[in-house]
Amino acid sequence: MVENKELIKVVEETVSRDDVKYVIGYKRGTYGFQIKPAFAYSAEDAKEFFYSPLCSKNLATYPLLEEKLPLRRGEEAEHKKIGIVVKGCDSRAIIQIIQEKGLEKEDVVLIGIPCKGVIDPKKIAKRFPKQSKFVDVEENNNDEYILEIGGTSHKIPKDELLSDVCKSCEYPNPPLYDILIGEAEEEFQPEHFNRVDELEEKTIEKRWEYWEKHFQNCIRCYACREACPLCYCKTCMADLLEPQWIRRSVNLSENTAWNVMRAFHLAGRCISCGECERSCPVNIPLMELNKFVEKEVKEMFDYTAGLDTEEKPFLGSFRPDDPEDFIS
Amino acid sequence: MEQLTLPKEKLPELLGEIGSKFELIGPKEENGFLAFRKINDPKEVNLDILLSRVPPKSLIFQQTETLFTYAKGKDSKIQTPKIDESVRVIFGIRPCDARGYDIIDPVFMGKKEGDYTDPFYTKKRNRSILIGLSCNEPDTNCFCTSFDDSPANSKHVDILFTDIGGTYFVEIVTEKGEDLIKNLSKIFSKATEKEGTIRKETEKTAIKAISRKMNTEGAVEKLNKMFEHEFWIEAARSCIGCGICTYLCPTCHCFDMQDESTLKLGGRVRVWDSCMYEEYTHHASGHNPRPSRMNRVRNRVYHKFNYFPKNDGIFGCTGCGRCIDYCPVNIDIIEVIDKVKEVNV
Numbered sequence: 152m153v154e155n156k157e158l159i160k161v162v163e164e165t166v167s168r169d170d171v172k173y174v175i176g177y178k179r180g181t182y183g184f185q186i187k188p189a190f191a192y193s194a195e196d197a198k199e200f201f202y203s204p205l206c207s208k209n210l211a212t213y214p215l216l217e218e219k220l221p222l223r224r225g226e227e228a229e230h231k232k233i234g235i236v237v238k239g240c241d242s243r244a245i246i247q248i249i250q251e252k253g254l255e256k257e258d259v260v261l262i263g264i265p266c267k268g269v270i271d272p273k274k275i276a277k278r279f280p281k282q283s284k285f286v287d288v289e290e291n292n293n294d295e296y297i298l299e300i301g302g303t304s305h306k307i308p309k310d311e312l313l314s315d316v317c318k319s320c321e322y323p324n325p326p327l328y329d330i331l332i333g334e335a336e337e338e339f340q341p342e343h344f345n346r347v348d349e350l351e352e353k354t355i356e357k358r359w360e361y362w363e364k365h366f367q368n369c370i371r372c373y374a375c376r377e378a379c380p381l382c383y384c385k386t387c388m389a390d391l392l393e394p395q396w397i398r399r400s401v402n403l404s405e406n407t408a409w410n411v412m413r414a415f416h417l418a419g420r421c422i423s424c425g426e427c428e429r430s431c432p433v434n435i436p437l438m439e440l441n442k443f444v445e446k447e448v449k450e451m452f453d454y455t456a457g458l459d460t461e462e463k464p465f466l467g468s469f470r471p472d473d474p475e476d477f478i479s
Numbered sequence: 480m481e482q483l484t485l486p487k488e489k490l491p492e493l494l495g496e497i498g499s500k501f502e503l504i505g506p507k508e509e510n511g512f513l514a515f516r517k518i519n520d521p522k523e524v525n526l527d528i529l530l531s532r533v534p535p536k537s538l539i540f541q542q543t544e545t546l547f548t549y550a551k552g553k554d555s556k557i558q559t560p561k562i563d564e565s566v567r568v569i570f571g572i573r574p575c576d577a578r579g580y581d582i583i584d585p586v587f588m589g590k591k592e593g594d595y596t597d598p599f600y601t602k603k604r605n606r607s608i609l610i611g612l613s614c615n616e617p618d619t620n621c622f623c624t625s626f627d628d629s630p631a632n633s634k635h636v637d638i639l640f641t642d643i644g645g646t647y648f649v650e651i652v653t654e655k656g657e658d659l660i661k662n663l664s665k666i667f668s669k670a671t672e673k674e675g676t677i678r679k680e681t682e683k684t685a686i687k688a689i690s691r692k693m694n695t696e697g698a699v700e701k702l703n704k705m706f707e708h709e710f711w712i713e714a715a716r717s718c719i720g721c722g723i724c725t726y727l728c729p730t731c732h733c734f735d736m737q738d739e740s741t742l743k744l745g746g747r748v749r750v751w752d753s754c755m756y757e758e759y760t761h762h763a764s765g766h767n768p769r770p771s772r773m774n775r776v777r778n779r780v781y782h783k784f785n786y787f788p789k790n791d792g793i794f795g796c797t798g799c800g801r802c803i804d805y806c807p808v809n810i811d812i813i814e815v816i817d818k819v820k821e822v823n824v
């Protein structure tokens with residue numbers, strides 16, 4: 152359990168440090184089960200921070216989104232840290248970015264949250280539709296979520312609302328943090344991401360049909376990319392015009408190219424936070440692609456992304472005994 | 480305006496007949512959300528979900544439109560595609576989405592004699608007959624009433640259906656609508672006065688069910704004064720620039736032109752674009768006049784709540800709530816406008 156009082160205290164202390172620019176965390180949203188990213192520039196701002204099982208958003212995207220304005224002559228870049236509230240997967244995203252040299256450890260202060268899993272916003276909105284006021288959710292020690300709507304208290308078995316990615320999460324505790332809020336969670340036995348197993352049981356034709364059905368709906372908004380903490384290339388290859396790898400026309404062929412290409416670019420880098428799938432406005436089950444690639448990378452190369460800042464990135468490393476039977 | 484009724488169980492018959500005579504488009508559930516698609520069997524139509532995920536603007540302002548094609552070589556000719564002008568019926572469009580067309584019409588069809596009209600948009604718009612469906616149960620983030628609109632407004636469609644319990648109350652609004660009805664078998668009855676009253680009551684109940692309200696009073700003037708205000712940095716801090724708020728908006732209409740070719744064939748396409756993307760204003764020189772998210776979020780708000788009212792006398796927002804529903808970081812346009820009003824200038 153994360154005590155909000157403790158969280159706020161830590162954020163206040165962190166933001167008050169001379170070497171910290173601001174701290175990113177969560178605050179309550181404007182309706183229903185929505186949460187908002189919150190930015191604290193002062194101890195005062197920290198008061199609106201909170202944490203609950205609704206805080207699914209991976210905030211690790213933000214440090215790299217910050218626009219660096221051109222410096223005037225003689226002006227020096229400000230080297231201050233950004234504080235971020237991180238769950239297990241968010242922390243792994245930061246580790247992965249550091250491993251790839253997108254950030255340095257000195258750039259961030261990680262406020263770690265031992266995670267018990269987050270609620271899937273789609274599942275809960277479906278269960279309790281039309282909430283025009285913010286509703287918070289708590290978790291008890293009995294694997295149940297408790298929420299109150301219009302004076303009535305509801306108890307829902309955790310399993311019914313928990314995000315699919317969390318069910319199969321192997322690292323609920325942040326592997327890298329500077330300050331940990333509360334006690335680390337006990338290790339638990341993660342489930343298989345069974346949506347991939349289901350897919351693998353299908354014939355190639357059926358699988359293709361399945362993806363066709365989804366990819367034809369893709370509107371190529373690239374929200375999956377923008378939401379992903381690891382899609383931080385300065386120019387995404389989807390935006391390149393010369394050469395143009397993917398045409399701007401929105402049709403099944405180009406949409407497929409986009410989604411397959413993105414999954415490949417995340418091979419050995421995706422840390423399974425599920426942010427892409429959560430953001431996709433047309434319900435494309437992107438995690439089935441990511442988890443499939445993750446599994447292949449694990450089985451063939453025994454590699455797991457986002458665990459060690461010193462490790463060589465998967466695609467940038469080579470071992471003489473790497474399997475090569477896929478080359479024929 | 481002619482007022483008719485149709486028993487609900489006769490709807491499949493009606494749609495079947497329309498589908499046999501014209502192209503019929505309607506809301507269909509697909510992968511857990513609603514999409515406007517060609518209807519081959521009236522059973523496919525889903526009227527339980529309120530709004531389609533992608534607004535029906537995509538039927539007229541298509542996401543990808545091929546403007547012309549060419550072949551390479553000596554005898555190369557530029558070919559413009561023939562635009563279908565036969566009647567097409569769009570069934571089940573909600574009043575706010577239909578109003579979206581009214582808002583962007585001037586952009587593509589011009590405002591006065593002599594203005595440029597885009598043939599693709601105009602022809603698709605003209606061939607479409609809109610059969611609207613009133614919303615009896617507005618959703619969480621509906622706020623059409625903030626723009627003097629109503630969940631049962633007939634003004635933006637050719638025919639409006641309102642579910643009055645077991646029966647549809649059918650209003651024939653335009654000549655286009657009248658012509659369509661004339662072409663169909665006589666399965667409608669004349670509406671009675673009592674049914675008219677129930678229809679009005681239904682509308683009132685629906686209006687009451689709308690809980691969110693945007694206070695737009697004075698917003699245009701306020702925005703006039705705060706373009707440079709640091710409020711925009713604050714407002715855009717959490718924006719990830721995903722563009723969902725614009726792609727899913729029934730009034731956003733920005734596009735990009737691209738030449739796409741293979742070795743032998745090529746074409747020029749018009750595709751949706753969004754002011755929320757960094758690339759959108761990126762000049763060939765490398766300069767970008769809207770370099771940060773603050774510039775982009777500000778542009779979206781100004782376009783809808785300042786430029787539109789100043790240019791066309793109407794807010795560029797229908798109150799459909801999609802941008803609020805699907806923004807991954809809960810940037811809530813109602814809250815943004817509320818905060819704009821609080822800013823000290």
Ligand code: SF4
Pocket residue numbers: 368369370371372373374375376410430431432433435
């Ligand atoms: S978020 Fe979804 S719709 Fe948008 S580009 Fe990604 S897969 Fe396509």
Ligand code: SF4
Pocket residue numbers: 378379380381382417420421422423424425426427428441
């Ligand atoms: S690909 Fe999706 S799940 Fe993987 S890191 Fe990016 S947002 Fe998270």
Ligand code: SF4
Pocket residue numbers: 376381382383384386387388389412413416417
């Ligand atoms: S899709 Fe690939 S190129 Fe584009 S941002 Fe992601 S990793 Fe970079």
Ligand code: SF4
Pocket residue numbers: 724727728729730731783795796797798799800801802803812
């Ligand atoms: S700005 Fe938002 S609420 Fe207004 S029309 Fe666009 S999507 Fe709908």
Ligand code: SF4
Pocket residue numbers: 717718719720721722723724725755805806807808809810
């Ligand atoms: S949907 Fe939200 S995060 Fe995405 S571009 Fe719009 S305001 Fe920004």
